[in-house]
Amino acid sequence: MLIYACKRLGVAVLVAVAVSLLTFSLIYLSGDPAMALAGEAATQQDIEYIRKFYGYDRPLAVQYADWLTKALTGNFGYSHYLRQDVADIIFSRLPVTMLLGACALVFALTLSIPLGVLAAMRPNTMVDRFALTLAVVGQALPSFWFALIMIFWFGIVWRLLPITGTESWVNFIMPSVALGYYVTPAVMRLTRTGMLEVLASDYIRTARAKGLRPPVVLFKHALRNAIIPVVSLAAVQFGFMLGGSIVIETIFAINGLGYLAWESIQRGDLPVMQAIVLILACFYIVLTYLADMLNAFLDPRIRVA
């Protein structure tokens, strides 16, 4: 287990380095960063000064190493637009996005796992078909449009829910649904196939033959085993949702990381953009690592491979 954990950790660190290289290269994507900072009216002298001041005249490798060591100590640079430390801005916005992601995940899991179990218990019935139809429809629904439709009916026509802000838990209902429904098809399908497989296995037949009550067989014996892959999928999807929250936060004007990313992109605030991409990527890497470890812990066969 320890060897496996170390190996996986090594890969995770390498992936993080690769991602940080890509993130760093964003600066040079738009051309000369000094020229972009100086603005259009700047003279050649101003540009040279800015280039020296921010160290853009050094070799790329040195710049990267400098940027990375600073990022590792929590220093993501300075936002010239907001005149504030990037780290401060980001950590003031991060909790809202985490909360939104967690709510969305809870919504997705409470909808998809029972539905997947029900569909697996009665394959090829109305329940099963309803679940599969819901999955197919859910995969095709554009999230921003779904959010607007909900705003129109629940917010404007029926006036049931607030359409912007984060004041109370009611404000989180629509954004969580809009963010979470996209995950439900994948989780539901995985629960369903997992349950179908487990329910057909020998130890379930044994459990039934012993005369155990059906709920015990279903939840204690079957679901416990079928849920293992769902846990790691849920972790991965949580990472995706944090990245996808940019659309939902923009629509519902939720002042989180996604909204910040959108604002920074609009005004070309590069240090903030880079920091958000790097943080979300690292978050995803940590989540997948934890999911792998959990899987290896629950299923010893994985550790050997």
Add this chain to the structure above:
Amino acid sequence: MALPRDTAAEGFVASRVALNVGEILEPTPAALLRRRVFGHAGLLIGSGVLVFIVMVALTAPWLAPHDPLDQDLARKLIPPIWHDSAKATWTHPLGTDGFGRDYLSRLIYGARISLLIGVAAMVISGIIGTTLGVAAGYFGGRVDMAVNFIITSRLSLPVVLVALAVVSLVGNSLWIVICVLGLLIWDRFAVVMRSSTQQVRNLDYVAAAQALGCSKARIIVAEILPNVANNLIVVATLEMAHAILLEAALSFLGLGVQPPQPSWGLMVAEGKGYMFFDPWLVGIPGMALFALVLAINLMGDGVRDVTAPERRN
């Protein structure tokens, strides 16, 4: 002398009968496939809708009643004909938007943009992902490790965010959006092609080709690719739908297709401001987007069910 001839004739007739019975009992693989295709409602509906949208996109210049970019502020915000309004008119069956542009024409031309982006991004990501996946699956070992590493790195990047950032930095045009999407969404191609190639590469016909002295390139092109083509088609449809949804989201956020081009995502964004009083401005392009993506997904699921019925879920 007559006797043996008779039995011969009888035998001949009997064998003909047996042949006929055999034909009835065991239909050819092609007939089985046809039966599965025409028995699959999702596949038929999906491909029907998709063919319809493709035809509309191809014949847009003849179908569209107006120029999609033609503004007329005197005729702005006319509701669609099913509205109980004196302003509704058959000249603009789906009404007009805030600039007085004919909504039906914009919808028709929008199909072109969605399909173009979907197909082009799918081709780019398909080439990248298939190359990586087949190489990893066929060569294994270090190549496999390297490709796995690339896939993991790519998966850890948040797609929407990176696409938005890159488009905003490089500048946006239709082709830049296509390239950025194509470079970002190849991961599923690589994952699926890798595992399908691993399944196929140890089969007897690959060993036979190796024994015949075929080159690696020939084995990959002539033996492996045709046998993973089914999975490739399924992933291709899924990724095409994915690319269309991503383009719509980028355009909705203002960093995809630029105005005045009629992209469906952009139309939703432009209609958002009028949503309180004219919700159809948001509803119509969204429905179109939903129908297109649903049709592509239904077709992809259908192809999977029909070509590999045992993997249905």
